[in-house]
Amino acid sequence: MEKQSKHWEDVRDLFRNWREENCRQSEDVVDLWKEVLANHFGKLGDEGWLVLEQVFIAALDCHSMEIANFCLSKLNQEFPDSMRVKRLKAMKYEALERYEDALDILDLIIKKDETNAASRKRKVTIYKSQGMIIEAVKELTDYLRIFMADQEAWMELSDLYISQQEWNKAAFCVEELMLHSPFNHLYLQRYAEIKYTQGGYENLEIARSYYAQAAKLNPNNVRALYGLLLTSVHMASNSKCPSQKKKESIKLSEWATNQLSQLQSSNDSKLFSSQILEGMGNLQIGNDSKN
Amino acid sequence: MASSCELSKLAYSKIILHAFKYPHTSVNGVLLANEGSSNHSVKYVDAIPLFHHNLGLAPMLEVALMQIDSYCRTAGLVIAGYYHASEALAEMSPDIVSQRICEKIAEYFPNACLVLINNRQLAKQMTHTSLSVVQYCDGGKWKVKDKENFKILPNNDSALDSVSNLLSKKLYKKLVDFDDHFDDISQDWLNVTLKSMID
Numbered sequence: 001m002e003k004q005s006k007h008w009e010d011v012r013d014l015f016r017n018w019r020e021e022n023c024r025q026s027e028d029v030v031d032l033w034k035e036v037l038a039n040h041f042g043k044l045g046d047e048g049w050l051v052l053e054q055v056f057i058a059a060l061d062c063h064s065m066e067i068a069n070f071c072l073s074k075l076n077q078e079f080p081d082s083m084r085v086k087r088l089k090a091m092k093y094e095a096l097e098r099y100e101d102a103l104d105i106l107d108l109i110i111k112k113d114e115t116n117a118a119s120r121k122r123k124v125t126i127y128k129s130q131g132m133i134i135e136a137v138k139e140l141t142d143y144l145r146i147f148m149a150d151q152e153a154w155m156e157l158s159d160l161y162i163s164q165q166e167w168n169k170a171a172f173c174v175e176e177l178m179l180h181s182p183f184n185h186l187y188l189q190r191y192a193e194i195k196y197t198q199g200g201y202e203n204l205e206i207a208r209s210y211y212a213q214a215a216k217l218n219p220n221n222v223r224a225l226y227g228l229l230l231t232s233v234h235m236a237s238n239s240k241c242p243s244q245k246k247k248e249s250i251k252l253s254e255w256a257t258n259q260l261s262q263l264q265s266s267n268d269s270k271l272f273s274s275q276i277l278e279g280m281g282n283l284q285i286g287n288d289s290k291n
Numbered sequence: 292m293a294s295s296c297e298l299s300k301l302a303y304s305k306i307i308l309h310a311f312k313y314p315h316t317s318v319n320g321v322l323l324a325n326e327g328s329s330n331h332s333v334k335y336v337d338a339i340p341l342f343h344h345n346l347g348l349a350p351m352l353e354v355a356l357m358q359i360d361s362y363c364r365t366a367g368l369v370i371a372g373y374y375h376a377s378e379a380l381a382e383m384s385p386d387i388v389s390q391r392i393c394e395k396i397a398e399y400f401p402n403a404c405l406v407l408i409n410n411r412q413l414a415k416q417m418t419h420t421s422l423s424v425v426q427y428c429d430g431g432k433w434k435v436k437d438k439e440n441f442k443i444l445p446n447n448d449s450a451l452d453s454v455s456n457l458l459s460k461k462l463y464k465k466l467v468d469f470d471d472h473f474d475d476i477s478q479d480w481l482n483v484t485l486k487s488m489i490d
Binding site for chain 1: 314315345347350353354378379380381382386474476477
């Protein structure tokens with residue numbers, strides 16, 4: 001009996017962690033709810049409503065409509081006039097691909113409360129689910145004109161632009177993110193990736209500096225290290241590169257190789273650089289960086 | 292002359308497991324064939340899962356392909372095809388990123404195949420192969436492959452049973468793609484342990 005009680009508390013704490021970190025562990029949430037937490041719902045108190053919302057969304061993700069409906073009806077019972085619950089209902093319609101019904105509810109919410117950010121963002125996802133990327137981009141840019149500090153939205157917009165190969169616009173979004181958080185190595189690395197993909201010698205140089213900064217902030221960022229190695233080797237072998245920068249590039253590539261081989265202790269550093277150098281000419285997929 | 296295209300159980304399983312591991316994003320990967328394969332009758336013996344984030348960005352793709360290429364040389368294989376599952380449920384045509392990558396692969400392995408996952412047909416109990424294949428032809432055209440010219444070994448039904456079995460054991464949680472490898476370099480993108488579980 002005691003073991004069972006401890007168990008449900010652990011699950012409750014786990015759910016709390018996942019809520020705080022915004023993790024998408026839908027399958028695990030649904031399984032743990034079914035096995036453990038559903039039987040102890042009464043003990044959760046006010047936190048129970050947050051858990052219901054979390055399980056609801058996870059259930060939609062897994063298309064477990066029975067569980068989703070159960071959660072929604074309980075929430076509706078407790079909070080009958082809530083905009084938040086209405087938004088969840090719209091999400092349910094989204095999951096059932098009843099997009100028009102979902103949009104109707106969301107438009108109603110936004111009309112009643114123009115500051116409701118979450119509902120506006122759900123509209124973006126509805127367009128995205130249907131593959132209507134251009135409409136999604138328009139909706140998201142309108143949203144960002146009002147809610148300019150929403151980093152998640154800037155990141156999403158950047159992803160949408162990347163999927164459309166609009167590199168300048170994608171880079172602009174990441175620039176906004178870097179203004180908010182200049183020490184976030186992930187943003188710097190993402191910016192470098194976009195610049196590298198865009199192609200051209202100047203963008204290669206920019207990519208290299210951003211990769212270098214990202215690697216400096218976090219020497220364990222594998223993508224930044226590989227990126228630094230890639231850009232340095234490309235620059236060093238480019239005719240446009242002045243000899244000073246060539247020497248710099250070679251030093252950087254050596255540093256990156258050493259860092260990588262330290263992280264992956266089974267490989268020796270020579271193997272890495274020879275692999276990369278061998279593949280250099282053949283496998284360039286981004287726009288030609290040699291121009 | 293219609294060319295045929297076969298997918299080994301290992302390659303097929305990895306493709307489906309990859310799609311199941313990341314159902315909420317697009318996923319992609321490359322297909323490997325034996326060195327010296329004729330492009331008129333290709334057998335894909337393995338699949339290497341690549342990414343589930345930002346498939347359109349070049350640098351990590353290049354690094355991954357270099358590592359795969361290096362591995363291929365030691366194992367007598369070549370990169371000969373590409374697979375992709377779209378993020379949106381209904382999307383059924385290859386997007387520009389997939390086309391570009393497959394065109395690049397076709398430079399080294401002419402008539403490379405682009406395998407698209409039909410998201411709607413995926414299920415825990417698989418009843419359809421859920422794949423459609425287009426092949427890159429000279430002149431930049433994409434030709435759809437008929438079902439007769441594309442099959443999964445040893446035969447479609449037993450492959451579906453085998454994959455459904457893997458899905459029920461939730462083995463997709465053990466699959467490692469390059470994004471996972473870059474997040475944690477100790478993870479094995481060759482999926483050697485998973486391979487023994489599939490065989």
